[in-house]
Structure formats: C-alpha cells, structure tokens
Amino acid sequence: MAGNDVYDVIVIGAGPAGENVAGRTAAGGLSTAIVERELVGGECSYWGCIPSKTLIRPGDVIAAAKRVPGADAAVTGPIDVQAALARRDYMTSSWDDSGAVPWLNDSGIALIRGHARLTGPRTLDVTDSEGNVRSLSATKAVVLATGTKAVVPPIPGLAEANPWTNRGVTEMKEIPQRLVVIGGGFVGAEMAQAVRRLGASEVTVLEGGPHLLSREEPFAGQEVGKAFATEGISVRTGVKVTAVARAGDGSVKVTLDGGDEVVADEILVATGRRPATDDLGLDQVGLTPGQPVSVDDQLAATELDEKWLYAVGDVNGLALLTHMGKYQARLVGDILLGKDARDRSSRDVVPRVTFTDPQVCAVGLTEKQSRERGLDIRVVSTPTGGVAGATTSGDGIEGTSQIIVDVAREVIVGATFTGPGVSELLHSATIAISAQVPLADLWHAVPSFPTLSEVWLRLLESYGL
Numbered sequence: 001m002a003g004n005d006v007y008d009v010i011v012i013g014a015g016p017a018g019e020n021v022a023g024r025t026a027a028g029g030l031s032t033a034i035v036e037r038e039l040v041g042g043e044c045s046y047w048g049c050i051p052s053k054t055l056i057r058p059g060d061v062i063a064a065a066k067r068v069p070g071a072d073a074a075v076t077g078p079i080d081v082q083a084a085l086a087r088r089d090y091m092t093s094s095w096d097d098s099g100a101v102p103w104l105n106d107s108g109i110a111l112i113r114g115h116a117r118l119t120g121p122r123t124l125d126v127t128d129s130e131g132n133v134r135s136l137s138a139t140k141a142v143v144l145a146t147g148t149k150a151v152v153p154p155i156p157g158l159a160e161a162n163p164w165t166n167r168g169v170t171e172m173k174e175i176p177q178r179l180v181v182i183g184g185g186f187v188g189a190e191m192a193q194a195v196r197r198l199g200a201s202e203v204t205v206l207e208g209g210p211h212l213l214s215r216e217e218p219f220a221g222q223e224v225g226k227a228f229a230t231e232g233i234s235v236r237t238g239v240k241v242t243a244v245a246r247a248g249d250g251s252v253k254v255t256l257d258g259g260d261e262v263v264a265d266e267i268l269v270a271t272g273r274r275p276a277t278d279d280l281g282l283d284q285v286g287l288t289p290g291q292p293v294s295v296d297d298q299l300a301a302t303e304l305d306e307k308w309l310y311a312v313g314d315v316n317g318l319a320l321l322t323h324m325g326k327y328q329a330r331l332v333g334d335i336l337l338g339k340d341a342r343d344r345s346s347r348d349v350v351p352r353v354t355f356t357d358p359q360v361c362a363v364g365l366t367e368k369q370s371r372e373r374g375l376d377i378r379v380v381s382t383p384t385g386g387v388a389g390a391t392t393s394g395d396g397i398e399g400t401s402q403i404i405v406d407v408a409r410e411v412i413v414g415a416t417f418t419g420p421g422v423s424e425l426l427h428s429a430t431i432a433i434s435a436q437v438p439l440a441d442l443w444h445a446v447p448s449f450p451t452l453s454e455v456w457l458r459l460l461e462s463y464g465l
C-alpha cells in the first residue's frame with residue numbers, strides 16, 4: 001500500500017515524456033509521483049519546440065505572403081520584433097510553470113520539486129533548492145525522463161565566451177546584429193533563419209559536415225542552404241572551428257582551421273545534445289553515468305536483469321523529439337498498467353520536421369540507411385512545386401518529394417518532403433510506413449485537388465502505377 005513517500009510509480013523529469021507517463025499511470029489508478037528540478041513542461045515548453053517555433057512563425061508568414069502576387073503588396077514594413085518577442089514570452093508563460101502545475105494536481109499526480117538521484121533499485125533521494133533531502137521508493141517502477149542538455153564542444157575559448165545554447169537563443173531579449181552559429185543541424189538551421197528574419201544583418205552558420213541537416217537526405221540540406229544564400233544567410237560547410245574569443249567590446253571572434261575569422265555579436269552553439277544522466281545516481285544501480293539509458297522494446301533498461309527501471313524521451317537516445325518521447329511514455333504507462341505494449345516506431349518510423357523555409361519533413365529511413373541495411377530499394381522523387389496545389393499557394397514554390405520503396409514488399413520505408421509549408425504532408429507518409437500499406441493500395445487513396453498531397457499521385461505514377 002502506497003504511503004506518503006512510497007508510490008507505485010515515480011517519474012523523474014516533468015518534460016513532455018515524463019508528464020505523459022505520469023498522466024497515464026495516474027489515470028489507470030496507480031499512485032504516481034513526478035520529480036522535477038526546474039520547470040514542469042521541460043525543455044520543449046520553455047527552451048525548445050515552443051519558443052523556437054514561435055520565433056520562426058513571423059518570418060514564415062511574411063515569406064508566404066510575399067510569394068502571393070497581390071498579398072505581397074500588403075507587406076509594407078519590417079516585423080515588429082518586440083511584439084514577436086512578447087508572443088514568445090506569452091507562449092513560454094515567461095518561464096513560469098504555475099500554469100502547468102494544476103493539471104498534475106487535478107490528475108492526482110504528486111509533484112516533488114528537486115533534483116532526483118537513484119540510491120538503489122526502486123529508491124531515490126530528492127534534494128530541493130534548500131538542500132533538504134527526501135527519500136522516496138517505488139513499489140512498481142521508476143521511469144527516467146530526464147531529457148538532454150546542449151553539448152558545448154571543447155573548442156579553445158568557447159566556454160569562456162559564454163555562448164548561447166538553445167537556451168540563450170530561445171530566451172533572447174533583443175536580436176543580435178551579427179550571429180555566428182556553430183552546427184547546422186535542426187537547432188542551428190532553424191534558429192539561424194529565425195534570427196535573420198527577425199532582423200539580424202549578418203548570420204553565419206559553420207557546419208563541420210558537407211551540408212546542412214546532416215541527419216537528413218543530402219538534397220534536403222542542400223536545398224535549405226540554397227534558400228539561406230538567397231536570403232543572406234552565409235553557410236560554410238566542411239569547416240573546423242579552432243578557437244573562439246570574446247573581446248572587451250562584447251564581440252566574438254571565431255577562428256577556423258586555415259585562419260579565416262568570423263566576427264559576430266553573439267555565438268550560438270548547436271552541435272547536438274547529451275543525455276542528462278551524469279548526476280542521476282545511475283552508478284548506484286549498475287549503469288554508466290553520462291550515457292543514454294539503453295532500453296528494449298518495452299522501454300525497460302536493457303542492462304538490468306529485473307524490469308523496474310524504464311527510460312523514455314530524449315534520455316534513452318532513440319529519437320530526440322517530443323512526439324516520440326510522448327509515444328514512448330504512453331507505451332510505458334500501458335505496460336505498467338499490465339498491457340503487452342511494444343515500441344514499433346522509435347527506431348525505424350520516426351517522423352521529423354525541420355521548421356526552416358523550405359521545411360524539411362522526413363519519416364523512416366534515408367536512402368543511405370536503407371542501403372546500409374541491404375534493402376533492395378527504388379528511390380522515386382518528384383518536384384514538390386510541380387502540382388497545382390503548389391502553384392495556387394504562391395509563386396516560386398520549389399522542393400522535392402521522395403519516397404524509398406522496398407521493392408520486395410512494395411511498401412515505403414522512407415519519405416522526405418521539402419518545400420514551404422509541407423509539414424502537414426508528413427503524417428500521410430508516417431501512416432503508409434507504419435502500417436506498411438502496399439503501393440497498390442495507396443493508389444486508391446486519392447489526394448484532393450488542388451492540394452500539395454497530389455505529390456503522392458506523381459510519386460506513385462513515377463513508380464509505375
């Protein structure tokens with residue numbers, strides 16, 4: 001029987017993943033506590049998805065209007081930056097989580113504020129901001145949902161230059177005139193364009209790999225790079241940053257291998273994430289601190305013999321996206337309520353949207369990943385701008401729609417759509433891949449005219465249907 005400090009389920013981390021586990025187990029009748037050391041809502045709500053998408057939106061709307069003859073004439077001035085930042089403040093509740101707490105109370109979930117560390121199987125200590133320690137134990141399970149932190153690579157002078165990570169850029173109070181971004185992945189690409197469109201005069205992205213968005217199809221990063229060039233964002237690929245220094249006047253100088261220098265007012269480091277497991281007591285239960293917690297298809301820690309420790313969301317390193325963490329959370333909730341649920345999507349059917357303009361939306365395997373698995377594939381593509389739905393949306397809509405077909409089974413294993421406003425197309429591909437819908441059946445799913453979804457028709461025709 002659960003007493004005050006004994007619960008059926010204890011969740012560590014109240015980001016989107018943790019909240020969803022707790023919501024499901026509490027709704028199913030298990031006594032549930034959630035431990036949070038910062039803000040209920042996690043990185044996504046305050047320094048990730050929500051503020052970044054809010055900061056991207058004004059520039060996106062203006063760009064969309066400028067593509068439409070007639071509407072473009074109504075765009076007569078710059079973005080009201082203060083209003084855009086105020087909207088960001090509203091969307092993050094000015095980094096105050098008091099609006100998020102009532103839901104926990106109403107759901108019967110105990111919120112325990114403080115930093116949690118495992119002390120042994122099913123037990124943990126929580127240290128609050130005043131140093132008080134409270135010991136808790138779980139009868140059924142502990143679920144880790146502690147997320148990730150930004151990586152700051154060991155480049156000489158970088159840490160001392162007090163760079164922005166995702167936190168600094170999403171919290172910015174004014175737009176820097178000159179921004180240099182290290183890393184051209186999801187965060188770097190999205191925020192470089194947002195800052196440029198909000199009024200920065202010089203934005204430079206320094207990417208170590210051969211193109212932007214290295215996790216996606218090469219054409220996607222190349223198309224975003226081309227669009228960036230036309231709107232005055234400088235992208236340098238294949239570069240190595242050797243030193244960073246902040247001068248007395250506040251400016252930052254970045255030195256590249258070969259001697260080139262970039263000078264800016266702010267520097268954003270967007271070179272990936274590391275799991276928040278370094279100070280979580282993993283060593284107390286036989287796991288390695290600082291590493292992602294490896295999990296099986298029921299999200300249970302693979303290195304433990306007994307199933308009592310689960311890991312959902314970014315912390316398990318499978319798919320660093322809010323919707324995937326929430327999916328895993330629902331599965332764990334069901335498993336703890338006695339159902340035989342299994343994760344079918346976190347490895348091979350992960351939908352992802354980069355909210356640049358053009359957007360890059362992808363699900364499943366890339367061509368390279370498919371070939372590495374030895375699949376016999378056909379890659380079929382069509383211009384996103386080639387359908388009537390694109391033309392009626394505006395002028396100059398470009399991009400690529402691509403599917404990867406497993407020839408033996410005639411099902412799709414990967415899809416990528418690039419172009420302005422294509423994000424809502426993605427779920428159709430997610431359904432096709434997740435449900436393994438044969439192409440012959442997809443042929444009978446008729447896309448409406450004139451919508452962008454007609455790229456599906458072109459793709460299937462190109463395949464030979």
Ligand SMILES: Cc1cc2nc3c(=O)[nH]c(=O)nc-3n(C[C@H](O)[C@H](O)[C@H](O)COP(=O)(O)OP(=O)(O)OC[C@H]3O[C@@H](n4cnc5c(N)ncnc54)[C@H](O)[C@@H]3O)c2cc1C
Binds near residue numbers: 015041045052324325
């Ligand atoms: C700039 C940016 C933009 C993004 N945009 C998108 C997007 O558009 N779409 C998308 O799907 N994903 C996006 N992401 C990724 C998304 O933010 C993460 O996938 C998501 O936040 C992961 O959720 P989580 O619950 O696993 O972890 P988090 O959101 O990181 O939450 C973990 C929580 O655990 C708490 N915690 C950690 N350790 C402890 C401890 N020891 N004790 C107590 N509490 C602890 C933390 O304080 C935190 O509140 C973005 C990320 C960034 C950085």
Ligand SMILES: NC(=O)c1ccc[n+]([C@@H]2O[C@H](COP(=O)([O-])OP(=O)(O)OC[C@H]3O[C@@H](n4cnc5c(N)ncnc54)[C@H](O)[C@@H]3O)[C@@H](O)[C@H]2O)c1
Binds near residue numbers: 153207272
């Ligand atoms: N729209 C979205 O859904 C969204 C948006 C932002 C972040 N996220 C999530 O957050 C995660 C982290 O994003 P991220 O952009 O930090 O990581 P990322 O892994 O997407 O990109 C990091 C980039 O930095 C480059 N890089 C690494 N070290 C470098 C160095 N020293 N110099 C130059 N380049 C270097 C890498 O080659 C890579 O292209 C993503 O994997 C994604 O899951 C999602």
